[in-house]
Amino acid sequence: MVLAPRVVVVHRRTELDGLLERHGTRGQAEFFLRTRGRTLADVQGRHDAQEAALGEVRAAVPGEWRRGDVEREDLYRFGFEPGDVVVVVGQDGLVANVAKYVGTQVVVGIDPEPGRNAGVLVTHRPREARDLLQAVVRGGASVQSRAMVSATLDDGESLDALNEVFVGHPSHQSARYRIGVAGAVEPQSSSGLIVATGTGATGWAASIHRERRGGAELPGTADRALAWFVREAWPSPSTATSLTAGRLVDGEVLTVVVESDALVVFGDGLEADRLTATWGQTITLALAGRALRLV
DSSP: OOOOOEEEEEEOOOHHHHHHHHHSSHHHHHHHHHTTTOOHHHHHHHHHHHHHHHHHHHHTSOTTSEEEEEEGGGGGGOOOOTTOEEEEESOHHHHHHHHTTOSSOEEEEEOSSBTTBOOSSOOBOGGGHHHHHHHHHHTOSOOEEEEEEEEEETTSOEEEESSEEEEEOTTSSOEEEEEEETTEEEEEEESOEEEEOTTGGGTHHHHHHHHHTSSSOOOOTTOSEEEEEESSOOOBTTBOOSOOEEEEETTOOEEEEEOSSEEEEEETTOTTSEEEEETTOEEEEEEEEEEEEEO
C-alpha cells in the first residue's frame, strides 16, 4: 500500500505565548511590556499574524494527506520520514534550525509577516501553500540546493549547519588551538573562528567581512563553497596571525587542534546544542555531504 504524502508544519512559540507562560495573565504581561516602552497590541498583532498563517497553511493540506506538527523546541526528538514535505512557518532562522534535522526532504519556507522578516529563506506567502504542496509532491517545484557546513570531532561526533559553525571558548574568552589549512599550520589565540556557507554569508560572516574591508571572498547562495574567518587573532611569542581567513571548496578542510581545556562547536547560533572538544582533540570543518533542499 502506498502511503499518502505527509506534510509536517514547523513553527515556534510566539512572544505572546512566552509572556503568558512567564507572567500568568494578559494584565501582567501588558504591565511588563509597558515598563519597557512596548505595547501588548504589537505583540498580539504578531501572534495573530502567525496564527492566521498557520491556519491557512494547515487548511491547504488535502484532507486525504497525512499531517504532522512540531514546535522548534521539539525538533530534536521529532521523527521526520524520508518523503515528508516540511513546511516552515516563521522567520528565516527557523529554516536554519530545521536544516540540521532533515535529510533529503523538501523544505518550504512560508513568511507569516511579509515586510517584517528578511524573507531570505521564507520566500512564500501563506496563500501560496496549496499550489506549492501539490508542486512538491508532483515533483514540479523549483528546488534550491543550499550548501551546509559540517564540523566533525576525531571521536566521530559531528553537526551540520546551514548558516555557519562557530568554534571557540565556551565563554567567548581567548581560545588556544592550532589551525591547519592547505598544508599550513599555525598556533593561535583568538576569540574563536566561524566557517560560513553562502546562506550564512549575509549574516555573521558578512559583518566580519565588512569590518575587514575584504579578505576571503564570500560564497554566493548557490555556491558549493565556505568562507572562514578567525576573530581577533592575538600575536604573541607563541601565537601567530597569518592564517585568519580563507575559502574552502569540495575536498578541502580546515582543522583545529584544541590547546585549551575545552572548546565548543555549535551551528546557527544554537549554543545549547553543541559539541565540546577537549585538549588535543581535532575538529575538522568542511562542506557537508548533504545539502538543504529548499523551495
